[in-house]
Amino acid sequence: MIMHYSVNTIPVGVLGASGYAGRELCTLVARHPRFQLAFATANEQRGQRMRVGGRDMTFAAPDDVRLSDAAVVFSALPHGASLPWVDRAAAAGAVVVDLSSDLRPGQGGAGQSKRAPVPYGMPELGASTRAAIRGASLVANPGCYPTSILLALAPLQASGLIAPGATIIANSASGVSGAGNSPKRELLFAEVADDYRAYGVGNTHRHLHEMRATLQTLGSDADLVFTPHLLPVARGILSTITVPLVEPLADPLALFRRAYAGEPFIEIAEEQPTLRDVARRNVVRISATMIAGTRQPTLLVTSAIDNLMKGAAGQAIQNANLMCGIDECAGLPA
Amino acid sequence: MIMHYSVNTIPVGVLGASGYAGRELCTLVARHPRFQLAFATANEQRGQRMRVGGRDMTFAAPDDVRLSDAAVVFSALPHGASLPWVDRAAAAGAVVVDLSSDLRPGQGGAGQSKRAPVPYGMPELGASTRAAIRGASLVANPGCYPTSILLALAPLQASGLIAPGATIIANSASGVSGAGNSPKRELLFAEVADDYRAYGVGNTHRHLHEMRATLQTLGSDADLVFTPHLLPVARGILSTITVPLVEPLADPLALFRRAYAGEPFIEIAEEQPTLRDVARRNVVRISATMIAGTRQPTLLVTSAIDNLMKGAAGQAIQNANLMCGIDECAGLPA
Amino acid sequence: MIMHYSVNTIPVGVLGASGYAGRELCTLVARHPRFQLAFATANEQRGQRMRVGGRDMTFAAPDDVRLSDAAVVFSALPHGASLPWVDRAAAAGAVVVDLSSDLRPGQGGAGQSKRAPVPYGMPELGASTRAAIRGASLVANPGCYPTSILLALAPLQASGLIAPGATIIANSASGVSGAGNSPKRELLFAEVADDYRAYGVGNTHRHLHEMRATLQTLGSDADLVFTPHLLPVARGILSTITVPLVEPLADPLALFRRAYAGEPFIEIAEEQPTLRDVARRNVVRISATMIAGTRQPTLLVTSAIDNLMKGAAGQAIQNANLMCGIDECAGLPA
Amino acid sequence: MIMHYSVNTIPVGVLGASGYAGRELCTLVARHPRFQLAFATANEQRGQRMRVGGRDMTFAAPDDVRLSDAAVVFSALPHGASLPWVDRAAAAGAVVVDLSSDLRPGQGGAGQSKRAPVPYGMPELGASTRAAIRGASLVANPGCYPTSILLALAPLQASGLIAPGATIIANSASGVSGAGNSPKRELLFAEVADDYRAYGVGNTHRHLHEMRATLQTLGSDADLVFTPHLLPVARGILSTITVPLVEPLADPLALFRRAYAGEPFIEIAEEQPTLRDVARRNVVRISATMIAGTRQPTLLVTSAIDNLMKGAAGQAIQNANLMCGIDECAGLPA
Numbered sequence A, B, C, D: 001m002i003m004h005y006s007v008n009t010i011p012v013g014v015l016g017a018s019g020y021a022g023r024e025l026c027t028l029v030a031r032h033p034r035f036q037l038a039f040a041t042a043n044e045q046r047g048q049r050m051r052v053g054g055r056d057m058t059f060a061a062p063d064d065v066r067l068s069d070a071a072v073v074f075s076a077l078p079h080g081a082s083l084p085w086v087d088r089a090a091a092a093g094a095v096v097v098d099l100s101s102d103l104r105p106g107q108g109g110a111g112q113s114k115r116a117p118v119p120y121g122m123p124e125l126g127a128s129t130r131a132a133i134r135g136a137s138l139v140a141n142p143g144c145y146p147t148s149i150l151l152a153l154a155p156l157q158a159s160g161l162i163a164p165g166a167t168i169i170a171n172s173a174s175g176v177s178g179a180g181n182s183p184k185r186e187l188l189f190a191e192v193a194d195d196y197r198a199y200g201v202g203n204t205h206r207h208l209h210e211m212r213a214t215l216q217t218l219g220s221d222a223d224l225v226f227t228p229h230l231l232p233v234a235r236g237i238l239s240t241i242t243v244p245l246v247e248p249l250a251d252p253l254a255l256f257r258r259a260y261a262g263e264p265f266i267e268i269a270e271e272q273p274t275l276r277d278v279a280r281r282n283v284v285r286i287s288a289t290m291i292a293g294t295r296q297p298t299l300l301v302t303s304a305i306d307n308l309m310k311g312a313a314g315q316a317i318q319n320a321n322l323m324c325g326i327d328e329c330a331g332l333p334a
Helices: A020-031 A084-091 A127-134 A144-158 A207-217 A252-259 A309-323 B022-031 B082-091 B127-134 B144-158 B209-219 B252-259 B307-323 C020-031 C082-092 C127-134 C144-158 C207-217 C252-259 C309-324 D019-029 D082-091 D127-134 D144-158 D207-217 D253-261 D309-324
Strands: A010-015 A035-041 A050-053 A055-058 A074-076 A096-100 A137-139 A169-173 A223-230 A235-246 A267-268 A283-289 A300-306 B010-015 B037-041 B047-054 B057-058 B072-075 B095-098 B137-139 B169-172 B223-228 B235-244 B266-268 B284-292 B298-306 C010-015 C035-043 C049-052 C055-058 C072-075 C095-098 C136-138 C167-174 C225-230 C237-245 C266-268 C284-290 C298-305 D010-015 D036-039 D050-051 D055-058 D074-075 D096-099 D138-140 D166-172 D223-230 D239-242 D265-266 D284-290 D298-305
Touching: A010 A084, A020 A035, A020 A223, A020 A309, A035 A050, A050 D019, A074 A084, A074 A309, A084 A096, A096 A309, A127 A309, A127 C020, A144 A169, A144 A207, A144 A223, A144 A235, A144 A300, A144 A309, A169 B169, A169 B235, A207 A223, A207 C144, A223 B235, A223 B298, A235 B169, A252 A267, A252 D036, A300 A309, A300 B223, B010 B022, B010 B082, B010 D010, B022 B037, B022 B307, B037 D082, B037 D298, B047 D166, B057 D138, B072 B082, B072 B137, B072 B307, B082 B095, B095 B307, B127 B307, B137 B307, B144 B169, B144 B209, B144 B223, B144 B235, B144 B252, B144 B284, B144 B298, B144 B307, B209 B223, B235 C127, B235 D207, B252 B266, B252 B284, B298 B307, B298 D036, B307 D010, C010 C082, C010 C207, C020 C035, C020 C049, C020 C309, C035 C049, C072 C082, C072 C309, C144 C167, C144 C225, C144 C237, C144 C252, C144 C284, C144 C298, C144 C309, C167 D166, C207 C225, C225 D239, C225 D298, C237 D166, C252 C266, C252 C284, C252 D019, C298 C309, C298 D223, D010 D019, D010 D082, D019 D036, D019 D050, D019 D309, D036 D050, D036 D284, D074 D082, D074 D265, D082 D096, D096 D309, D127 D309, D144 D223, D144 D239, D144 D253, D144 D298, D166 D253, D207 D223, D253 D265, D253 D284
Parallel strands: A010 A035, A010 A074, A074 A096, A096 A137, A169 A223, A267 A283, B010 B037, B010 B072, B072 B095, B095 B137, B169 B223, B266 B284, C010 C035, C010 C072, C072 C095, C095 C136, C167 C225, C266 C284, D010 D036, D010 D074, D074 D096, D096 D138, D166 D223, D265 D284
Antiparallel strands: A050 A055, A169 A235, A235 A300, A283 A300, B047 B057, B169 B235, B235 B298, B284 B298, C049 C055, C167 C237, C237 C298, C284 C298, D050 D055, D166 D239, D239 D298, D284 D298
């Protein structure tokens, strides 16, 4: 099949399109002013139709698509399975955003050890990160929990406000879509409804390594305790983060506002951010409050994202926009 | 009306019976082998019928009941409004359990400052607390959050394991029934569903004082950071608590099992406790895990209760059982 | 305050903007390519800020706005309170869409009896209805249940397929936002969660009159049994409608496809329509299936809408678009 | 293993104990005053522990249990797989309650055609049904939808009130546990939450045959249109049933009260029955209202059950109580 695109259209492929992040990507591509979906693969669901952005599309088998048909390829394949396809897409000449953890910092897998690190796709970490993404042909899209936590910590670290040797406590609660849509008994409605629980306790969640490595890159020597929880909602993450400071902060919101001035996808709020505030939007919404009555000056930062948007597909589009040299906000509901 | 009770029956009154805790109390009384409901008051809903434990009852106006008709009175009246009725019921000769915060430790209100402190109704805090409840005619029933947090901390404090000058971080998530059933816009289904948020941030929640005062009584000098959250579920509280320790604990579950050996309403679990584990049961379910990879030895304790049972009505029945000299477990689903 | 609009901009006012339909209207206006919000009133919440479409706005007191500032006025005021404001807005020269039931067919109130009937704002009922809306300066926006039920029946009635003297059974289930956001105990999360119930049974719901009157206008002599139910979801209505036919229908979907060919906001689906299919979209999604094994030929029609979109604010925008002579789809997510 | 039971204890086995109905059965057996769990099988989850009624138990492999260890055997095996095990348990001398559809009326499968029909375990259908259950050693436990619908229709049929040749419309909405706990994508929380849909439309649901056959046995010539729906709740069924009558009924509740006088598990209510009314209770709660304004006299009957209790495990215990000659209510929360 020969596809014709208008001059301004950028053909896009989505690998692993049947998962929640993959579907969200297809929807965002369908609404994007410049991107156009060239193919969307899903191995198990090959041949099945999906409705995306008001149009019907069909999942292709991975081996049936020509990767060179796409100028931009998003891989939403599972962790571990993504890397070979990322390499194939890159070899075919595509700009690639990898939503899996395979190439993120701190993974240290066998496949990764031989490779040069790729830019970490969190543009708001700072000017050098955004520049690196702009110039890259391959970017590792951050995890959902790291997005909500690292963007809440970066301004504090940059300001030298985190107490030396501090232990930062990050409690996160995530909607169920974060666990994917493979059928598992513990994710059934009748199991999850009316319930709430911690999981991955004791610093055993994979995202911890990604956060630690990034914090070290930012120059932090803090320890991190990360405890995720499973919420009975479909989408959204709220992180509640306690940070020991070197001294009390008179106006913590002002610090965040300064640090993120001009950022289109970061909102600093006086009121506590909620999952609803950020649903279906590519934003991080952050608030910060000094804790009263403790000897150790302590800041509470709360941070909300939609795990499928700023936590996955939305941030991937944002990165692809930067890599393609087009408006960073193109096609993203803010 | 003259009511006749069998020899073994203890007549019980519930003040403020139309709220969630009050209704739960009426249901528990209806199923209790020794208690029998003499009256249940509800000022605004006076004259309305309620179905409790399979029988119909009618809310009385507070001024229409004779407090001396009850040998045991539970006050589930709002904070601030409870104290005068507690005094009246005590003057009428009843044994009284006050579910409001009016007489709890750390409240320091005008009314309370002139009074001798009353026992804090958390029997599992230790032998002396249970003995004090047994001998009391008036007990302050603990708050829901304090129940879930203090019972998770008490064994650590008793063992001298908490690091000196530590900052303990307690993040709790509660079902909506904890906010009562007065109609408020922010508690409507269409507002709460699909959402999650922190509230009372910065150590501003009333329950903090109750916890701090109790921790001090237990000999702790730790600071406490307490952040409650609102869950889109009807009932249940999960607390996720991070505790700096003096040294790593090889087997934290063993410590908790020893501390609570023989306690009928405390469960120590290897798996993470969930809201479902404790729904409609008068138990605290606790797990504990050492955090990997931090310089400061840190323990993560998670603790689940049903906020209306062990967090309110169930614990009140447990206290009344002790005060009446009957089986502590009578009438309580464990 | 003098507001300046670009040549192509149409200033819009929303009366009763703090309810769910009113807020949805403000959001749609904010995203509309031609409309611009001139004022939004809310009596009880006057002076409060609201975030709409990414911008902050403030609720005005109804008496503080100049109705003539708006070329289009939407009234989302409560039933009964709307009519005087509709008249005032019309007198000020605005085109008016009334979302209340005050001017809908079958209401027969005192205020209405003296008036000429106004067009019923359901464009898909047929060419004459759409033409009437186009030429009107005042339109009665349909109720949510009638929208889901009448659009499912109209093609059957137009084709003469409904059995003479038939009793049509319409069971509808609605999300809680349909009951508005005034604080009521029975709408609290802890009351609605995990529950489901019928209400307004026995043909006592106000929307019945609106449906009966419209069916009569369409030439139907059928009786209608309408039973609404309350779902534990925030938004959406599904109607399940049983229709006795004069004869079996070989391809009911084809009938609906023909009847609604070219309609941008009606979807005919082989699969059962679901609330998710239509969430946040201005569409009715309909399926139809012949019932097997009954002597009386019987058709089952299912119809899903978002009660706040096609069931209220979305349809109101659609009507205003027609009344203003602009693209019927402008500003509407389909 | 040799098990010793007290004189009054009846050993009970549960086949297929890992599903929702099987677990509920184990819990009810654990709380039953006379029954004691001898074994609980679950093929795929063999060896896994389950917490039931406050005690830990382990799922056995079906081939590892001695069926003769149980005096009562409940089969909660899947439809199709149950029959051979039912026969084996009967051959081993046990009284058997089969919760699958294999032996219910109207199934007409190959296995069943050669067999004498077994009593249908719905005691409230009438004195002869209850007597048949009492004398049986094998009973077919009714389906959940049929329980909610047939008990709503039986008094009308017995009174000769249903119009000759009537079409009865039964719309039912069920919680997700009715679909079992095998992992399926469409039952995941993130798929079911915020959604609602019809399924099995057009009279294609298996339970239709069971209802039709039973209605015929009761002497009815009515047609039945049955449309089930999937609710975003864990448990509960509400059926909304429209019945054409021979004449208007002045007091429909009185009819139901008379028909079900003395029945411990049937509640007739003036207010609309809700899922919450019946949660975790072995009851059917029914209301009935004449429809206003239709030429054909029409009655609306609404009926709520807990699908896992009166719709499955509770009714199975009720049947076993009858078969064992003990109190019909033993061990059942009413």
